[in-house]
Each structure stands twice: as structure tokens, then as C-alpha cells.
Amino acid sequence: MIRVVLADDQALVRAGFRALLDAQDGVEVVGEAGTGDEAVELARRLRPDVLLMDVRMPGSDGLAATRRIVADESCANVRVVVLTTFELDEYVFDALRGGASGFLVKDTEPVELIAAVRAAARGDALLSPGVTRRLIAEFAARAKEPVPPQRLAALTGREREVLALVGTGLSNEEIADRLVVSPATAKTHVSRTMIKLGARDRAQLVVLAYESGLVKPGWLP
Structure with missing residues (x-):
């Protein structure tokens, strides 16, 4: 329930x-x-x-x-x-x-x-609809508190890649297709990225992806 x-x-x-x-x-x-x-x-x-x-x-x-x-x-x-x-x-x-x-x-x-x-x-x-991602991009572009680069230092190269894909609004299944891995593997990467960054959920990953510069306004799939 x-x-x-x-x-x-x-x-x-x-x-x-x-x-x-x-x-x-x-x-x-x-x-x-x-x-x-x-x-x-x-x-x-x-x-x-x-x-x-x-x-x-x-x-x-x-x-x-x-x-x-x-x-x-x-x-x-x-x-x-x-x-x-x-x-x-x-x-x-x-x-x-x-x-x-x-x-x-x-x-x-x-x-x-x-x-x-x-x-x-x-x-x-x-955050999947395009209008929502554009809205977040607009405000992230002028966010007052940019994410320090060292905050992303704990991520592996693959996890940074996954963070960027989450930031563009892709689901686990879409990320799996993009990286040619299983959905379970994509989900594991997303979960580990959330843990390392202290994010409550995917919404926070989207915000971090924009604030860190991994995703730029207009980079929509």
C-alpha cells in the first residue's frame, strides 16, 4: 500500500x-x-x-x-x-x-x-518529460552553488557516464541500451552513483549532473 x-x-x-x-x-x-x-x-x-x-x-x-x-x-x-x-x-x-x-x-x-x-x-x-528536463537545465545553468569537482572524484569513469545519462532523463533500460549492458547492470551503476554522491533518488542525480557540468542545457536525447 x-x-x-x-x-x-x-x-x-x-x-x-x-x-x-x-x-x-x-x-x-x-x-x-x-x-x-x-x-x-x-x-x-x-x-x-x-x-x-x-x-x-x-x-x-x-x-x-x-x-x-x-x-x-x-x-x-x-x-x-x-x-x-x-x-x-x-x-x-x-x-x-x-x-x-x-x-x-x-x-x-x-x-x-x-x-x-x-x-x-x-x-x-x-523528470522524464522533455519540458521538465529543459526547466531543470535552465535553472541549473544559473545555480548559485556549483558542485565542487572533487565531489565527483569518487566516481569511476563508467559511473560518470551513467550520471550524465541519468541527467538527460534516460531510464535504466535506456541507459542499458546506450551502454550495451543489461538493465540490472545499469541499475547497479545508478545505485552505486547515488550512494557515492549521497543522493536520495534519481532527481538529485539529475540536478548534480547539470550542476557539475556533465550535462549542459540543450543536451537532450
């Missing part, structure tokens, strides 16, 4: 998401929050698999709440998915750098929302 918490200051939005998600097999909405502070409290108390987090909320906003949740060791397995009204939201990249596992536009199709929740619960990044 995938346990979900909804954080949005609009009750109607929460009600719509709850009705949609509760109707799915294997998905259960276990809590709702109307502010960032409430979202943090529910994350700590309920430890859901996925927390859908609105960016703009009264008090502590979704960005600050995401950082607090990611910094809390008790919430290590909580995957935060940021909800935004516009695709070109200036806070999206900051949220990803702060530990969010991806983002969704609020008017996304129901089937895409459901798929996104399941993907986040699996630990996959919600």
Missing part, C-alpha cells in the same frame, strides 16, 4: 486529489495539511511514502517544508513531490535541489498523477 499525504492550502484541491488517489488500488491518502508546518508534522508522524507538496502556502511554504523534511532522518523514506501551478515556476529547481523527488503541474491529467505517485514511491524521478 502506497501511503500519501496531501499538502495544499486549498481544501478543494486536496479533496480532488484524495478522491482520485483513494479510488486507486494500492494507494491510500493518510493525511492532509494546509500549511508547510502541518506538512512537516504529518511527515514526521505518519512517515508516508509520498507527500504531494504545494509550493505556495501560508506560513512555512512548501520549499521550506521540503528542506525540513529532507533534513529529518526520521523522514528518510518520504518522497516529496512538489505541486506547482506553472511549469516555469522559479521555485521548482530550488525544491529539487532541496531534496524533492520531482514536480507536477496541478492541471496534470489524472492518469499522470497516479503514475507519478507510484513512480515516486518506487524511488524514480519525475
Whole structure:
């Protein structure tokens, strides 16, 4: 069962998401929050698999709440998915750098929302659509805190290659095809890269790939 918490200051939005998600097999909405502070409290108390987090909320906003949740060791397995009204939201990249596992536009199709929740619960990044990668590239190009080169020193040449491919939005299967290895081998490379870089999930690898210069804006498959 995938346990979900909804954080949005609009009750109607929460009600719509709850009705949609509760109707799915294997998905259960276990809590709702109307502010960032409430979202943090529910994350700590309920430890859901996925927390859908609105960016703009009264008090502590979704960005600050995401950082607090990611910094809390008790919430290590909580995957935060940021909800935004516009695709070109200036806070999206900051949220990803702060530990969010991806983002969704609020008017996304129901089937895409459901798929996104399941993907986040699996630990996959919600970064495959081209528009999303372009958005990350745009903000990564002017990130304020470039990744020190020594941070990548622990990676092997193959792991750097894998990091770059993850950064362009490729799945494990696509990486396997590109490198002519098995999907299991590709998954192992991705997992080892995440561990060495201290990344929570693939979303963090994408951000690091851009910030480190392994991937440049416009390098899209």
C-alpha cells in the first residue's frame, strides 16, 4: 500500500486529489495539511511514502517544508513531490535541489498523477518529460552553488557516464541500451552513483549532473 499525504492550502484541491488517489488500488491518502508546518508534522508522524507538496502556502511554504523534511532522518523514506501551478515556476529547481523527488503541474491529467505517485514511491524521478528536463537545465545553468569537482572524484569513469545519462532523463533500460549492458547492470551503476554522491533518488542525480557540468542545457536525447 502506497501511503500519501496531501499538502495544499486549498481544501478543494486536496479533496480532488484524495478522491482520485483513494479510488486507486494500492494507494491510500493518510493525511492532509494546509500549511508547510502541518506538512512537516504529518511527515514526521505518519512517515508516508509520498507527500504531494504545494509550493505556495501560508506560513512555512512548501520549499521550506521540503528542506525540513529532507533534513529529518526520521523522514528518510518520504518522497516529496512538489505541486506547482506553472511549469516555469522559479521555485521548482530550488525544491529539487532541496531534496524533492520531482514536480507536477496541478492541471496534470489524472492518469499522470497516479503514475507519478507510484513512480515516486518506487524511488524514480519525475523528470522524464522533455519540458521538465529543459526547466531543470535552465535553472541549473544559473545555480548559485556549483558542485565542487572533487565531489565527483569518487566516481569511476563508467559511473560518470551513467550520471550524465541519468541527467538527460534516460531510464535504466535506456541507459542499458546506450551502454550495451543489461538493465540490472545499469541499475547497479545508478545505485552505486547515488550512494557515492549521497543522493536520495534519481532527481538529485539529475540536478548534480547539470550542476557539475556533465550535462549542459540543450543536451537532450
